[in-house]
Amino acid sequence: SGGYVELAAKAAEASISDIQNAISGYDLIFLCAGMGGGTGGGVAPIVARAAREMGAVVVAFVTYPFALERNRKEKADWSLMQLNKNTDTTIIVENDRLLSYAPNLPMEKAFEIIDNITANAVKGITDTIKFPxxxxxxxxxxxxxxxxxxxxxxxxxxxxxxxxxxxxxxxxxxxxxxxxxxxxxxxxxxxxxxxxxxxxxxxxxxxxxxxxxxxxxxxxxxxxxxxxxxxxxxxxxxxxxxxxxxxxxxxxxxxxxxxxxxxxxxxx
Incomplete structure (x- = not known):
């Protein structure tokens, strides 16, 4: 998408039938996306809207750009506004707080922390309703x-x-x-x-x-x-x-x- 949110959104709209087929039949949908770029910010709201229209509860986990990424923060704010119109619940993880938490951790390991947060949360939710x-x-x-x-x-x-x-x-x-x-x-x-x-x-x-x-x-x-x-x-x-x-x-x-x-x- 080259960082263009609108372009990514149009591509998602053009593939809406494929998206609907992929998420059909689910009561609970988890969306994971990075805000501030084109793909996550443009596609996630379209997927969320399709899931909601099909009756699913939609929970989004999203990352928010570093403070120094001024242009990406503006895009992220706009994308969050669009996403919030179409999700039931949105959970935001801030990159800046990751920097404060683990400033000397290798970059790959640092971003694994965010992956683990999402995986832990999804597992916690599904285990809670799955097991008696x-x-x-x-x-x-x-x-x-x-x-x-x-x-x-x-x-x-x-x-x-x-x-x-x-x-x-x-x-x-x-x-x-x-x-x-x-x-x-x-x-x-x-x-x-x-x-x-x-x-x-x-x-x-x-x-x-x-x-x-x-x-x-x-x-x-x-x-x-x-x-x-x-x-x-x-x-x-x-x-x-x-x-x-x-x-x-x-x-x-x-x-x-x-x-x-x-x-x-x-x-x-």
């Missing part, structure tokens, strides 16, 4: 939280040991590459997975801690599952929707940010 739980969550719950919800943050946290509840809450609320204000957010889906020793009191404390900053009347949907193999570990997935992105903000506590686990092997 003691307090069950299903696709209808996910749709309730994500349909027409705007910007969202999806976090994965964990804790172990005597302070595992506090650690799980803190790690779930800390995401070094996403900057959001959750105050006043209207909806959240929280799922807690633990070993055989996980108590209902621990699970509810985690849910309360993760949702403390939400609107007083927020729609919070909660689920919990036991996996004996986890032993004393607790894993948490939270989806908070209707949040306000704060693009360009800095990582406040690098020590906390670096404790965030981006590895694929650690999730469930």
């Amino acid at each position: 739980s003691l307090i069950n969550l299903d696709f209808a719950d996910l749709r309730t939280v994500m349909r027409d919800s705007g910007a969202a943050v999806i976090n994965l946290g964990s804790g172990s040991g005597p302070d595992r509840v506090e650690h799980a809450v803190k790690s779930t609320l800390t995401h070094p590459l996403m900057s959001y204000n959750i105050a006043g957010a209207k909806s959240a889906l929280i799922h807690v997975t633990g070993g055989a020793t996980l108590s209902i009191e621990e699970a509810t404390r985690i849910g309360e801690g993760v949702t403390e900053g939400l609107d007083a009347k927020a729609n919070v949907i909660f689920g919990a599952r036991l996996l004996p193999d986890l032993k004393d570990q607790i894993h948490v997935m939270s989806i908070v929707t209707g949040v306000k992105p704060m693009l360009g903000s800095k990582i406040e506590t690098l020590k906390d940010a670096r404790a965030f686990d981006f590895g694929l092997d650690s999730i469930y």
Whole structure:
């Protein structure tokens, strides 16, 4: 596309029947795209629109350019505006925060972090609705939280040991590459997975801690599952929707940010 958003969008429109055939029959569609260029910024909104017209819940994971990429940022802002018209939920990962988090990491490894964030989030969502739980969550719950919800943050946290509840809450609320204000957010889906020793009191404390900053009347949907193999570990997935992105903000506590686990092997 040569960086031309309009050209990429026209190419997607010309292939709309192929796009429709590729996504037909799915209830949930995940889109991954880079904003600021031609292909991602031009094609993603067209694919999202086609998926929504076919009745799917559409969740977009997108990257936002570095501050120095002035022209790409302008394109990204325009593309995000078009994308938001056609998605249910959009999650933005900022390249600048990646720079703050891992300035000396080789470039290939640094961008693998973003790939892992997306993979972890998708796996967390699909596992939550795919596998049965003691307090069950299903696709209808996910749709309730994500349909027409705007910007969202999806976090994965964990804790172990005597302070595992506090650690799980803190790690779930800390995401070094996403900057959001959750105050006043209207909806959240929280799922807690633990070993055989996980108590209902621990699970509810985690849910309360993760949702403390939400609107007083927020729609919070909660689920919990036991996996004996986890032993004393607790894993948490939270989806908070209707949040306000704060693009360009800095990582406040690098020590906390670096404790965030981006590895694929650690999730469930």
